[in-house]
Amino acid sequence: MEESRIATPIGTTLDRFIKNNQENFKYATGELSQLLRDIALASKVVNREVSKAGLVDIIGTLEAHNSGGEQQKKLDVLANIRFTRALKKGGEACALISEENDSYEELNRDGKYIIAIDPLDGSSNIDVNVSVGTIFSIYRRKTEVGTPVQEIDILQKGTEQVAAGYVLYGASTMLVFTTGHGVNGFTYEQSLGEYFLSNADIKIPKDGSIYSINEGLSKDFLPSVASYIDWCKEQSFNARYVGSLVADFHRNMLKGGIYIYPATTKKAEGKLRLIYECNPLSFITEQAGGLATDGNGRIMEIQPTTLHQRSPFYVGSEKLVERANAGSKVK
Numbered sequence: 001m002e003e004s005r006i007a008t009p010i011g012t013t014l015d016r017f018i019k020n021n022q023e024n025f026k027y028a029t030g031e032l033s034q035l036l037r038d039i040a041l042a043s044k045v046v047n048r049e050v051s052k053a054g055l056v057d058i059i060g061t062l063e064a065h066n067s068g069g070e071q072q073k074k075l076d077v078l079a080n081i082r083f084t085r086a087l088k089k090g091g092e093a094c095a096l097i098s099e100e101n102d103s104y105e106e107l108n109r110d111g112k113y114i115i116a117i118d119p120l121d122g123s124s125n126i127d128v129n130v131s132v133g134t135i136f137s138i139y140r141r142k143t144e145v146g147t148p149v150q151e152i153d154i155l156q157k158g159t160e161q162v163a164a165g166y167v168l169y170g171a172s173t174m175l176v177f178t179t180g181h182g183v184n185g186f187t188y189e190q191s192l193g194e195y196f197l198s199n200a201d202i203k204i205p206k207d208g209s210i211y212s213i214n215e216g217l218s219k220d221f222l223p224s225v226a227s228y229i230d231w232c233k234e235q236s237f238n239a240r241y242v243g244s245l246v247a248d249f250h251r252n253m254l255k256g257g258i259y260i261y262p263a264t265t266k267k268a269e270g271k272l273r274l275i276y277e278c279n280p281l282s283f284i285t286e287q288a289g290g291l292a293t294d295g296n297g298r299i300m301e302i303q304p305t306t307l308h309q310r311s312p313f314y315v316g317s318e319k320l321v322e323r324a325n326a327g328s329k330v331k
Contacts, residue, residue: 014036014186015194017186018036019033031112032092035090035138038090038092039086039087039165040175041086042082043173044193046078046083047167049075049082075126076100076119077100079119080098083096083098083117083119084105084107087115091108092108093108093113093114094110094112094113094114095114095149097154097275098116099276099277099308104149111145112141114141116136116138117134117276118273120134121133121134121135121244121245122242122243125244131168131169131171132244133244135165135246136165136166138164140160155275157304158283159300159301164177164178164283166280170247173187173188175195176199180283180287182202183284183287204290206289207317208252208257208258208320209237210237210238210239210257211229211237211240212240213239213259213261214261215229215239220265221264221265222262222263222328231323240252252316253284253316256316258314258320259316260314263295269309269312271310272311274299274309274311278313279300281315289318291316291318292314293315293325294314295325299315
C-alpha cells in the first residue's frame with residue numbers, strides 16, 4: 001500500500017496558521033495572536049464541559065439572571081468563568097465585556113485589547129442536546145496602556161474590531177474567525193487536542209434559499225418583515241431555525257440564506273446584543289462576502305451608547321439581505 005494512502009495529512013493547526021499569518025494582523029506584535037490562542041484554549045475547556053452535559057450536574061438553571069434579565073443556565077456561568085480565567089491569565093486583554101456580567105470587568109491595565117463575548121449562546125438548548133456556541137469580538141483599546149479602562153474603550157463601533165469569531169459546539173466543534181483578511185474555519189480534533197484548518201477562505205453564497213426567523217413572533221412582526229417572509233414562502237424557501245444563533249448563522253453562511261431577528265411591535269430595539277453578538281457576526285459576514293444590517297443600515301456603523309445595547313439583525317447572503325432591507329424602507 002502506498003505511503004500516501006495510509007498516512008494522509010490532517011492539515012494545518014490553528015497555532016501554525018496564526019504564526020504563518022501574523023503579518024496580516026492589524027497590530028502584529030504578538031499580543032493578538034496570543035489572545036486568539038487564549039480564546040481557543042478556553043473553548044476546548046468549554047467543549048469538554050458541554051460534552052458532559054447530562055452526565056454531571058451542569059445542566060439546568062440557576063436562581064441568578066444575566067445582564068438582560070434572563071435566567072442563567074449553569075453552563076452559562078461555567079463558560080463565562082472559563083473564558084474570563086483564560087483571558088485574565090493570558091494578560092493581553094485589559095477588559096472583558098460579557099453577556100453574563102452587568103458591567104465590564106477590568107483584567108489587566110497593561111493589556112492592549114478589549115474582549116466582548118457571549119460565552120455560551122443558545123444555552124437554553126443544552127438540555128435537549130442542540131448545538132450551542134460562543135461568540136467573541138476583539139477591539140484595540142483607545143486609552144493609554146497602564147491607565148484605567150474608560151468608556152471610550154468599551155463603546156466602540158463594529159468597524160473598530162480587529163478580530164471576531166465564534167465557536168460552534170455541535171456534531172463537531174468548530175472555531176471560525178477573521179482578523180480582517182478573510183474568514184477561516186478550524187475543526188477540533190479531540191484525540192490530538194488541536195484545531196485544524198478545515199474550511200479555508202469561507203465565502204457566503206451571494207444568494208440562497210434558506211430563511212431563519214422565529215415565526216412564533218409573527219403576530220408581532222412589522223408589515224415589512226411579514227411581507228418579506230411571505231415572499232420567502234412564495235419562493236419555496238426552506239425555513240430553518242433552531243434557536244441557537246451560532247448554529248443558524250453557521251449553516252446559512254455555508255449554504256446561503258438569511259437570518260433575521262427583527263424589531264417587533266413589542267421590542268422595537270430587537271433582542272440581540274450589538275457589541276458581542278451582532279458586531280462580531282457582522283464582521284465575519286462582511287469578510288465572507290455577505291451583508292449585515294439592522295434592516296436599514298450597516299450594523300458595524302452603529303455607535304453603541306450602552307454596554308448591552310440591542311439591535312434588530314438581518315445577516316447573510318447579499319441578495320437576500322438587500323431585498324429584506326429594501327422592503328423595510330418602504331413606508
